Amino acid sequence: MYILQNAARNVWRNRGRNMLLGAMMLVVIATTVIAMMITSTSSGIIEDYKGRFGSEVTFTPDIEALREDASADGDGGPMRLEMPTIDAEQYLAFGDSEYLKSADYTASTGIVPTDLTVVDEDLGGGGSGMPMGGRPGQQEQEQEPDDAVSYMAQLMGGSFEEFDDGSRVLADGEMPDELNEVIVSSELAELNDLETGDTFTATGALTDPDGGDPKAISYEDLAVVGVYDDLTEEYGQTPVQNAYANTRNQVLTNVDTVLENYDSAYGGIQVSAAYYLTSPDVLEEFEAEVRAEGLPEVFEVTTDESAYETIVAPVEGLKSISTTFMIVVLALGGVIIALLSSTAIRERKYEIGVLRAMGMKKSLVSLGLWVESLILTATCLVAGLALGALVAQPVTDTLLAGQVAAAETATEAPGTMGGGMGMGGGGGGMPMGGGAGGFGPAGGTTDAEPLTELAVGLSPAGIGQIALVAFVLATLAGVVAISRITKYEPMKILAERN
Amino acid sequence: MTTTTPAPTETAMLALRDVTYRYPGTHRDVLRGISASFTSGAVHTIVGKSGSGKSTLLSLIAGLDTAGSGEVSFNGTSLAAADRDRYRARDIGVVFQGFNLVTNVSAVQNIVLSMNIAGSPVKDKTEHAYALLERLGIGREDAARPVLKLSGGQQQRVGIARALSHDPAVIIADEPTGALDEKTEEEILGIFTHLAHVEKRCVIIVTHSKRVTQIADVVLGIKSGKIGVVRSDR
Known part of the structure; x- marks a missing residue:
């Protein structure tokens, strides 16, 4: 002591x-x-x-390989890139992988609400062109063939990102949870005196990739469970201005509601999927699994390296x-x-x-x-x-x-940007070659902000x-x-x- | 000076047998085959010229160093085989010529530290230390001051008090009165005599002082590395 x-x-x-x-x-x-x-x-x-971020998986078509294939098969005329597709069921099956922490899906399709007036109705409807892939909210390019179906609004499932960033706010009611529950913009609600508890019906059409007749579909008894205030720009970066492209006409629901009318033989319902690995380290295992389930070799399976770098x-x-x-x-x-x-x-x-x-x-x-x-x-x-x-x-x-x-x-x-390529990395779902559904994984350029x-x-x-x-x-x-x-x-x- | 070689006795508390010592790196024995005995109840003084080996002999007796050959024993046990730290801490009390106090503490803390090292059973060590210092003429105020603030004589008395603090059987002192005035010298010598004659301790003093040799029961002289009895009243 x-x-x-x-x-x-x-x-x-x-x-x-x-x-x-x-x-x-x-x-x-x-x-x-x-x-x-x-x-x-x-x-x-x-x-x-x-x-969280580093484990997001992207399926990106190898454009170079596609060009080489097209060049080898060509007869000297204009080269046509046949974009590969992945069957929607495959995407859903990929989502069941044990290596995934989560799989977020979004789905959308053009609709014509029955007995409702839509915003900018006088500008007419939009075509059934396919989005160029990518996640919801990304800029979309549209093809509009002569026989395209004209839609007045969009039915969008699982697209609630704007509610997270505050550009959309639920003004009344609640978010859609059950099948056929929807929320509408306050502008659309005002135009039609819609209130929570009201129902409406919408029609649509699925396109035949082989050029056949469209398949008519309908969404019955869509129940309005909420109204949201929309602070986004009406047309955003979309150059086309019509009722279909106006964001105020987006009817928001869950993915299951949109997929009610899904038919793998037809196009017209676009789906995006974002897969999140349990860890970036299991990328190889996940790739082996999706390859075994049929993911074509032309798709590269990558994680969002640019976000990681940033x-x-x-x-x-x-x-x-x-x-x-x-x-x-x-x-x-x-x-x-x-x-x-x-x-x-x-x-x-x-x-x-x-x-x-x-x-x-x-x-x-x-x-x-x-x-x-x-x-x-x-x-x-x-x-x-x-x-x-x-x-x-x-x-x-x-x-x-x-x-x-x-x-x-x-x-x-x-050369250091990973996963960008304008195609959004979601090319796997682009039915440019006449594939079945507009079904693709989310991914592509990162919007990750450096710390x-x-x-x-x-x-x-x-x-x-x-x-x-x-x-x-x-x-x-x-x-x-x-x-x-x-x-x-x-x-x-x-x-x-x- | 007439001397006879003192032989170790059976009753000796401390005994030296044929002790030689040479400082490392030198070629000359400072001590040459020294034999001597020191008994309890007596004051022993060791006299000799400077450089004769008095302090070296003291360091061997104090267990601060070990002999080159021969044996130093305490109560029959050779110091070479004994725990010399324990021996220094408990069995002997040394008053150094240069005081060798812990300089950054007070006089009383020096005493308490010594008691602690010795494992003294005294409960209130501080009070015991004050009393001891007071007995040697150092009041409480001075006792609480850092030792370096004290005079040479006061430091010498602190050194003596420290040597006595843990109640040792042997008290070894190297010129203990060198820094003291006559009056204090008398007091200190009285204490040494009392320790030897009344408390039956073994007191060994290295000195040049005639006054100190006068009170000694045994006077040993060292010359050219050899020791002899100059006078013995026992």
Whole structure:
């Protein structure tokens, strides 16, 4: 017990040299705190990304391969690319994979609401052209053959992204959940005095990819369960302006309602699917599975690497910098602390000699010095944690800004954009070659924003790790002291002194 | 100075047998085949010229160093085989010529530290230390001051108090009165005499002082690495 008390007193008595040693320890600990806060937070973000964004799968047709095939089969005339298709049932089957965390589907089709007036009805309806794939909300191009069916509105299933970003707000009622439940825009509701609880019927048609007669379909008793305010632009980026293209005429429902009239032999109902892997690491397994279920070789199965690069690369760079910095500081700091400890012990040689002459064992002298190191280190640990916590955020912001700029430069460079290609990467569902349904996976260019802010924090485990580092530093100082003490014989020390 | 070689006795508390010592890196024996015995209840003084080996002999007796050959034993046990840290901490009290106090603490803390190292059973060590220092003429105010703020004489008394603090069987002192005035010297010598004659401890003093040799029961002289009895009243 007296060893502890004596050590505590000695820390104060030798405050001059302890301040020097403490300052060095403070720098090492504070730097370690900052580095570990950045590292642990970065790791968390990277893991989180991998768990969410980085695992989105895209099926992208290999255009180059298609060109080569078309060129080889051609007779010298104009080359026609036969875009491959994937059967809708296959897409649904892919969604059952054990490697997927989730599969989000959206479906849409043109409709003509019976006995309802639609917004911009005077501009006429739109064609039954097929969207060029991609996810809902992306720009669509349309083909409009002469015999196209004219639609006045769109029935869209599972397309609720605008409610997440706030551009659409539910003004009344509730979101559609059951079969045949729909919500309509407030403009469409006003035009027709529609209220929640009202029902209406809509008709439509499925197109024959072989040029045959369209197949008439109808959606009976669509029940209005809500009305939404639409803050999006009426036509967005769509150059065509008619009732069909007007977003106020979008009747929103669930996917099952739209697919009620799905017929794999016909086109006219476009479906998108977004697959999310349980982990980016199972991509190969998932690809093997979908290949076995019939995914043509012409489709490449990829994850959204550009989003990964955009979001994660700065964080990984930051993590790398902080880890390297921490290692350097620990190594240099360790050496400096060892040297300072060695010097401090040499200065206390006489004191040690006296204690040894009084009969204090080497082990107790060493223990006392080690406890002094521990007390000093514990003090520096508290101060270092406080200082580190204070400085970590601004340091992180500065470092991250540099990393984001570097990542942006890298992604702007030619050839580095992954999954873009204008085709939206959803080409698998494009029935350009006369396939059955407009069914394709979501994907393509990422709208991922680079991480510009990183709120660093330190978990109890992180504090434990830093305490361990501090303990190692204290022990290092103690070991230096002990190794010195073993060389000291009291008689020699006292003789030198006297 | 007429001397006879003292032979170790059966009742000796401390005994040296044919002890030789040579400092590392030198070619000359400082001590050459020394044999002597020190008994309880007596004041022993060791006299000799500077460089004769008095302090070296003291360091061997104090267990601060080990003999090149021969044996130093305490109560029949060779120090070479004993736990010399424990011996220094509990069995002997040393008053160093250069005081050798822990300089960054107070006088009273020096005493308490010594008692702690010795594992003294005294409960209120601080109060015991104050009392001991007071007995040696150091008041509470001075006792609480850092030792380096005290005069040489006061530091010498702190050294003596420290040597006595853990109630050792042997008290070894190297010029213990060198820094003291006559009055204090008398007081200190009175204490040593009391420790030997009343408390039956073994007191060994290395000195140049005639006054100190006058109160000694046994006077040993060292010359050219050899020891002899100059006077013995026992």
